Amino acid sequence: MKLNNAVDAKEFDDVKIGQTNSIALIFTKEEVRKFNQLLFGHSNITDSVPELFLISAATSIDWKSGFSSVTSSYEAEFFLPANPGEKITIERKVTAKDGSKKTIHISLKAFNGKGELIGKGSSVGMLFLDAGVTK
Amino acid sequence: MNNALRKKAEKSFGEGEVQSYAGITGDFNPIHLDKKFAEKTVFKERIVSGALPIGFIHSLYRELLGAEFRLLKQRAKFLGPVYFGEGIVFEAECKVKGKKFLCSSKARTKQGKTVIEENSEIMLKD
Numbered sequence: 057m058k059l060n061n062a063v064d065a066k067e068f069d070d071v072k073i074g075q076t077n078s079i080a081l082i083f084t085k086e087e088v089r090k091f092n093q094l095l096f097g098h099s100n101i102t103d104s105v106p107e108l109f110l111i112s113a114a115t116s117i118d119w120k121s122g123f124s125s126v127t128s129s130y131e132a133e134f135f136l137p138a139n140p141g142e143k144i145t146i147e148r149k150v151t152a153k154d155g156s157k158k159t160i161h162i163s164l165k166a167f168n169g170k171g172e173l174i175g176k177g178s179s180v181g182m183l184f185l186d187a188g189v190t191k
Numbered sequence: 192m193n194n195a196l197r198k199k200a201e202k203s204f205g206e207g208e209v210q211s212y213a214g215i216t217g218d219f220n221p222i223h224l225d226k227k228f229a230e231k232t233v234f235k236e237r238i239v240s241g242a243l244p245i246g247f248i249h250s251l252y253r254e255l256l257g258a259e260f261r262l263l264k265q266r267a268k269f270l271g272p273v274y275f276g277e278g279i280v281f282e283a284e285c286k287v288k289g290k291k292f293l294c295s296s297k298a299r300t301k302q303g304k305t306v307i308e309e310n311s312e313i314m315l316k317d
Contacts, residue, residue, distance in 0.1 A: 090215045094208065095246030096253065107262035108249060109216070112242045116218040126222050127241055129268040137261065184222065184232045 068153070068183060071160060076149040081113055085140040105138040107175070114146050114164045115179050125160070125181040132164075132177035142169045151178070158183045195286045196255040202247055203278050204239040212240050238272040241307075244279060248296045248309055251283040256292060256315065263291065264312040271306040273298070279306065290314060 083105045091109050093099035115127040138144050145167045152161040159182050166175040213219050221228040222238055229237040245267060253259065273279055278301050285294040291314050298307035 087215060090211075094211050094215060095242065096250045101259060107265070108242060108246060111245075111265070112216050112218065115241075116216065116220065126220065126238070127269065129266075131264075131266045132262075133264045134262055 068155065071150055071153060073150050073152060076147060079117060079146045079148065081144045081146065082142070083109060083113075083138070083140050083144065088140050102140060105140055105144070107132070107134050110134075110138060110144070110146075110166055110175060111177070114148070114166070114177065115181070117146070117148055117162075125183045128159070128180050128182045130177060130179035132175060134175040136168065136172055136174040138166070138168060138174050144168060144174070195284045197282070197284045198251050198255050199280065199282050200247075200251060201278050201280050202244075203276050204243045204273065205276055208243055209237075209240055209275070212243060216242075218242075234272045237275060239275060241267075241269050241273075244273055244281070244298055244307055245309065248281060248283060248298070248307075251281060251296065252285060252292075252294050252311070252313065255283060255285050255294075256313075259316045260292070260313040261316055262311060262313055265309065266311075267307065267309040269307055271300075271304055273306055277301075285313075 085102045088102045088105055088109065089099045091106060092101060095108060111130060111132050115130055147165045149163045150160060151163050153159065159180055161178065161180050163178045164176060165173060168174050209223050213224060218240060222232060222234070223240050224237065226237055229235070279298050280301065281296060281298050283294065283296040285292045291312055293312055295310040297305055299305050
């Protein structure tokens with residue numbers, strides 16, 4: 057899984073509500089096989105990217121972007137399967153943030169290589185301000 | 192199928208699984224991997240990557256339904272941390288609704304504290 061164009065934010069104040077970033081990902085068949093084996097205990101199906109793999113990728117964007125955070129909740133909906141080897145683009149938009157609760161609310165959309173919407177969702181991430189926001 | 196299918200299972204997650212998960216997904220979040228970092232957080236020690244217990248829930252659904260499935264919708268709340276080596280009790284349930292299944296699950300510590308609430312709408316693969 058290759059991640060490009062990570063969000064360039066180093067502090068909580070850098071994140072702006074409405075800020076949108078897109079991240080391009082490619083899931084290989086081998087990654088799908090390993091993911092299935094580890095998460096579900098089987099590795100025989102590699103024809104599509106598991107939805108949980110997409111969720112996992114989408115919800116780990118914050119810390120990959122420089123934040124120390126953990127996902128506290130998410131919602132996701134899928135319309136089309138994602139294919140291994142295909143470029144998947146995830147659009148990520150900050151919809152709200154709460155400094156007192158140390159949370160960021162994110163909306164997410166995922167598109168396949170044809171530009172079709174394959175899924176959408178939202179997540180709430182909790183920041184570890186006491187551990188230092190930046191890595 | 193009028194009645195709900197139910198399954199209960201216990202599982203703990205260890206160092207090997209968290210390391211493997213990080214290697215596969217590139218998710219090297221220090222809250223899962225860095226002891227010193229984790230000590231400074233509200234959790235005080237490292238916690239298991241959330242996808243691991245969610246993945247286990249998926250495998251319970253797969254066992255209940257006896258087939259591979261596509262996830263159409265999912266909502267998950269992480270209400271508390273899952274620590275390394277901690278035994279977690281999972282309860283999963285699926286009900287049929289037309290061509291889909293509505294499934295839900297809870298994960299609790301042995302002390303009875305709910306750490307995950309999850310529900311999914313799923314469809315069997317052809």
